[in-house]
Amino acid sequence: MKKVALAHDHLFQFGGAERVLLILSDMHKQAPIYTLINDGKITENLIDQSKIITSGLQKIPGINKMFRYFLLQMPKHWEKTDLSTYDLVISSSSGFVKGAKTGNNTKHICYCHAPTRYLWDNKEEYIDKMPEGKILKIFLPKLLDKLQLCDFSKAQEVDFFIANSQYIADKISKHYKRDSVVIHPPVRVEDFKTNQQVEDYYLIVSRLRPYKKVDLAIKAFNNLKLPLKIIGSGSEFRRLKKMSRSNIEFLGEVSDEERNDYLSKCKAFIYPQIEDFGISALEAMASGRPVIAYKRGGALETVVEGLSGTFFEEQTWESLAHKILRFEADKYDGNTIRQHAKKFDESVFRQRINEFVNSI
Structure with a gap:
């Protein structure tokens, strides 16, 4: 029997991506869910909290409200997340979760809701929402360019991509130069x-x-x-x-x-x-x-x-x-x-x- 792990960028809101995660979790009932942070007030009635394994970011007071300010830390925390003992990892991704560490014998399927939004298609919007400040406005675009290179590199380590639509499959091809299979998200x-x-x-x-x-x-x-x-x-x-x-x-x-x-x-x-x-x-x-x-x-x-x-x-x-x-x-x-x-x-x-x- 395959040893399976699930991974999801973060759990502090509930939307379409989280609905997909819930179904994947029900399909793999024994699989733990790795995520950067978890807001138990939102997820406690939806996901068995004992299945959720968070990163070091979870320990930071007020992290749910300050999460976007830790952009540079996110890839590093996923690189520290060792999933090499699993036979199969299914990541649910619109961020850096695809960079989780896997082993030579691990198959990594990335169900991609979108290439990392604030690096490819919504970079300007992300910058605009940050606090005003000349230093920040000067250096943030350069940092995002650096993270974009990192995101591209980590996308090459994924074994298989599943796109949630042909629209996203085209973006995966454009930004990551990877093929993908389209499996649409469900409605009950x-x-x-x-x-x-x-x-x-x-x-x-x-x-x-x-x-x-x-x-x-x-x-x-x-x-x-x-x-x-x-x-x-x-x-x-x-x-x-x-x-x-x-x-x-x-x-x-x-x-x-x-x-x-x-x-x-x-x-x-x-x-x-x-x-x-x-x-x-x-x-x-x-x-x-x-x-x-x-x-x-x-x-x-x-x-x-x-x-x-x-x-x-x-x-x-x-x-x-x-x-x-x-x-x-x-x-x-x-x-x-x-x-x-x-x-x-x-x-x-x-x-x-x-x-x-x-x-x-």
Whole structure:
């Protein structure tokens, strides 16, 4: 029987990458989970805490809030993480976890959510979010360039890459010069329901952060004067609420049951951002509702024009508004959309991961 370990960049938030980790952990129940830091308040009801092994960074007071300031330390801590006694290591990566130390007889599969974001595609955004200071602004770009070389080097030590979408597979090829197999993240279709009672509102479910482009949707609906409901919270909440007219309702954080009910009754799900894959759009489809998405990123792999949704061509409020004006919800069949979502069901993910592991 193979001795297996799981590795994940960090555990201080819960999103799509962590959902993948939970399934991998359930598939390999005896496998420990190595990670740089763990916020037990977030993970205690999701993961058996006895399985989690953290790095030395965990001992630093307030590390959850100061984590990004330890960027230079992250690769070093992963290099100190010795996984050479395991037959198989599966890392869940959008950071430096791919640099964990493995042995000559260890097979390392990296399930890549994205090449390390703040080194390749989001470097400028990362720098902008750091505190003001001339010295920092001068030296940080050079340090990130150095880390980029390190990240590339560690990517060459991975035995096999799995990409969460073709969009990310292309980035793995571009940045790491490595091939990968695409296995999409799962949605648990059985957790969602269709509803015959579709109501007159559009819906967004999202963290309220700049790259989610919720402001673009708000500008469109301000002009269209159509009802839009927004579920989620984040740093952009005050700014977005201030710019919204009365036809736009902010619901904040809601329970899974409430969210799923809103999903099943919305006229359409609005998806203006570029995502590596995009679970929330699939959750709308699992609820039988069509998606109006920007035609880039992972949405191209889940939204089928005319069957499970439609695309707008330019990432502008005008382009989105024009698409909404031409959108006809009655042309979409909820059961057909849900059947499409089943292609991305958790059972499919488990089967494909098992087949891949058994093939190496």
